[in-house]
Amino acid sequence: MKKGLRWGLWGILLAGIIGYSIYTMxxxxxxxxxxxxxxTIAKTFREEGVVVPKLEKEIYASLGGKVTVVNVEVGQDISKGDLVVQLDTEEIGHQLNQLRGQLASVEGQELQAFRQPYGSQVAQQQLAIQQAEVQLDAARKEFDRVKALHQAGAVSQETYDQAEIAVKQAENLLFQQEQALMLLMEQSDPPTGTREQFSGLRQALAAQIALLESQLAKGKIYAPMDGKIKTVNVKEGEVIAAGTPIAGIFRPGGYDVEVFLLAEDVVQVKPGMKVKVIQESNAKDTAYEGTVAKVAPAASEKQSALGLVERRVKVTVDLDGDVNTLRPGYTLDVEFTTHRQxxxxxxxxxxxxxxxxxxxxxxxxxxxxxxxxxxxxxxxxxxxxxxxxxxxxxxxxxxxxxxxxxxxxxxxx
Known part of the structure; x- marks a missing residue:
């Protein structure tokens, strides 16, 4: 009886399992x-980029020296022609004054060397020549008269000789007066090469003066355009060399994004390609539209976040729309779409x-x-x-x- 009951229970259990299995199936x-x-499906990849101004300039010192005035600070608005930095040019000013004095001295010496004789001296000597000419003419006429008388036997040989000597004395006197005038004129004409010597001295001093004037002007460094000061790299009292970067200036409102892509990615990127630029935020991400403006012709070495040196190509993206909330140096994600179907x-x-x-x-x-x-x-x-x-x-x-x-x-x- 018990054995039959046990088998009955097993049968009921088996039937339940089979039924559940059938039900489940x-x-x-x-x-x-x-x-x-x-x-639509699009194949994309993202790379981090940095906001850069469309128009920016680095201002360099064209002259070395001590910085006496720094007239700007970071973030300051500035207009073209405003003073940025002034250098100490006192020593240049002294040298310039010295050279100007030397030039004035040379010009004075040249005037003395080429001075003309006084007009009264020339006139007096010309009058003396005229008088000598009159005396010579009178002596010749007297000699002609005495000669005729001598030939007629009316005058002695002594009188004839005296008349002849008087002509020669008058000729000598005229010659002396003419030579005196020539000497007077020659004194105003220095030796050959004197004029060229003074010309060379003047040119050399003028060139040195022009150089110092140029250096003096470079002592004041002005803003080359309207904009905002991005960086200031010098301090008052600091001594700098020529070529030192003084400050950076950019024009707000127009920005690009520079992104460096791996070689395998940049192959599919072309100028004119549309991209999406995302500025991440804790509150809400902001998306901008952009266009690839330039792809660099060669790769350069860049260090990754992991410290690896990679060969990457710079791609410049032109941002569209209102970008006034952006600032130089902001990092953005740039999404490139290489395929779209x-x-x-x-x-x-x-x-x-x-x-x-x-x-x-x-x-x-x-x-x-x-x-x-x-x-x-x-x-x-x-x-x-x-x-x-x-x-x-x-x-x-x-x-x-x-x-x-x-x-x-x-x-x-």
Missing amino acids: LQPLKAELIEVHPQ EGKLVVPKTVVFPYDKGDAVWVVREGKAVIQPVTTGLETGTDVVIEEGLQSGDRVIINPKLEGLKEGKKVAG
Whole structure:
């Protein structure tokens, strides 16, 4: 009796198990489904960039010396022509005054060397020549008279000789007066080369003066454009060398983003490409539209956040729209879209699994699970395009490894 009861209980238990198993098998499998429809898919990558002004200039010292005045501070608005920094040029001023004095002295010496005789001296000597000419003319006429008388025997030889001597004396006197005038004029004409010597001295001093005047002007450094002071690199009292960067100035309101890309990424980036620029914030991220303006022709070495030296190419992105909230030096994420396809059936990459030397997905047709071979296309980090095998409206099982999933199994989404 007891043995029969025991067997009866075992029979009831077995029947319950079999019944539950049959019930479970007949129940549809609960699975998460997605319904595919044509959509846009884009392959993108992100890289960090830095905001830089479209227009900025570094101001350098063209002259070395001691900084006496720093007239600006970081963040200050400035206009073109405003004084930025002044250097000590007192020594240059002294040298300049000394050279100007030397030039004045040389010019004075030149005037003395080439001075003209006084007009009264010339006039007096010319009058003396005229008088000598009159005396010579009178002496010659007297000689002609005496000569005629001498030939007639009316005068002695002595008288004749005296008349002849008087002519020669008058000729000598005229010659002496003419020579005196020539000497007077020659005294105003220095030796050959004197004029060239003074010209060379004047040119040399003028060149030195021009150089010092240029250096003196460089002692005051002015803003080359309207803008805002970005950096100030010197302090009052500091001694700097020529070529030292003094300050940086930029024009607010117009900004670019400079981003350095790896060589394998930059190959697909071209000028004119549209990009998305994201400024992350604790409250809400801000997105800007941008356009690739320039791609550098060569790579340069950059150090990564991990300390690795990488070869990267600089890409300049032109920002569109209102960017007044940005400031130079801000870091932004730049999203580049290298591929975009419209009207494609797209599924998560995790739903695709290897099948019969190809790929497949689980779909639900007429309420049952079916393995659907597919041909994949463009892939992104999370999604993949199904080129063949699916139609719009197909429902795809998200988890291909779902427990109990097999072909023909009823599925409830």
